[in-house]
Structures are given as C-alpha cells and as structure tokens.
Amino acid sequence: SCDHLTNFALMMVPYEGAAANDRLLSILSYICLSLSILGSLSTVLTILSMRHLRRSKSSQVHLNLAIAMLGASTAHLIGDLAHGPGVCTAAGFLKQVFYLAVMCWSLAEAITMYIAFVTVFGSQWSLWHVLIPAWGKDNPLPPILYYISPVQSSL
Numbered sequence: 486s487c488d489h490l491t492n493f494a495l496m497m498v499p500y501e502g503a504a505a506n507d508r509l510l511s512i513l514s515y516i517c518l519s520l521s522i523l524g525s526l527s528t529v530l531t532i533l534s535m536r537h538l539r540r541s542k543s544s545q546v547h548l549n550l551a552i553a554m555l556g557a558s559t560a561h562l563i564g565d566l567a568h569g570p571g572v573c574t575a576a577g578f579l580k581q582v583f584y585l586a587v588m589c590w591s592l593a594e595a596i597t598m599y600i601a602f603v604t605v606f607g608s609q610w611s612l613w614h615v616l617i618p619a620w621g622k623d624n625p626l627p628p629i630l631y632y633i634s635p636v637q638s639s640l
Contacts, residue, residue, distance in 0.1 A: 511565070514565060515562070515565070518558050518561055518562045518565070519562070521554070521558040522555060522558045522559055522562065525551050525552075525554045525555035525558060526555055528547075528548075528551040529548060529551050529552055529555060532544055532547065532548045532551070533548070542597065543594075543597050543598075543601065546590065546593050546594050546597050547594065549590050549593075550587065550590035550591065550593075550594055553583055553586035553587045553589075553590050554583075554587055556579065556582075556583040556586070557580060557583035557584050557586075557587055560576050560579035560580045560583055561576075561580055563576050563579075564576030564577065564580060
C-alpha cells in the first residue's frame with residue numbers, strides 16, 4: 486500500500502489513539518471512494534446519453550468536472566490498493582493532476598454560474614477559454630506542483 490499518499494485530514498489527527506481505527510478507516514475509505522466513482526460515472530453516462538444536455542456549455546463544464554472527479558477518485562483508490570513504488574508514484578502523480586483539474590473545473594463551474602446569473606444578456610464566451618487551461622495545457626501549476634511535492638522529493 487502507498488503509505489505516503491495519506492489523506493491530509495488523516496495526517497492532522499491530533500491524538501495518537503487513531504491508529505487503532507486504521508482498519509475501519511480503510512474500509513470506510515474504500516466504500517466512500519467506490520460510491521464516489523459510481524456517482525461520477527453515473528453523472529458522466531447521464532450527460533453523455535442525453536443529447537439536450539450535451540449541447541449546453543454548463544453541462545459540458547459539469548461533464549468535465551465529473552470526469553475529473555472520476556479520475557481523482559479512481560487514482561485515490563488505486564493508490565490505496567497499490568503495491569510497489571512505481572504504481573505509488575503514478576497514483577500520486579495522477580491524484581495531483583486530477584485533483585488540480587477538479588479545482589480548475591470547480592472554478593469554471595463558478596464562472597459559468599456567474600455568467601448565467603449575473604450577466605444574463607450579451608454574454609459571449611467560449612468554452613475553449615476554460616477547457617484548455619483546466620486540463621493542464623498552458624497551465625503552469627501541474628508541473629510546478631509535481632516537482633515541489635513531497636512524493637518527488639522522496640524519490
């Protein structure tokens with residue numbers, strides 16, 4: 486198991502007695518990650534199966550957010566179940582990329598809602614202005630975060 490990919494909330498536990506519940510927390514993590522994967526997958530399939538949902542920009546942003554969440558949850562689950570340094574490094578890298586994409590798509594969703602609710606009339610914007618940076622192209626954060634991360638420095 487990749488023990489260096491611990492959830493940040495678990496690293497901040499203020500007391501030492503938390504180690505007794507490690508097995509229960511692992512089982513709960515597997516269940517919650519599996520439910521997250523199922524929910525994200527059902528969102529992706531629902532949007533892809535309905536033509537009228539695929540046409541709107543807000544649904545396309547929501548679809549990309551769901552794909553990023555699906556990738557992040559899958560990478561997290563693989564990182565928890567993985568054995569071997571190569572798989573752990575790949576899972577750590579994918580977690581950073583997908584969680585950064587989740588944050589960028591959340592920002593894109595907020596911008597989309599702002600445009601829909603505040604600037605109702607005369608708002609012309611292209612989905613490509615959000616699509617390309619949110620997945621990492623022309624976005625300098627993924628390589629910077631990867632090279633300064635603790636996973637890279639411990640290799």
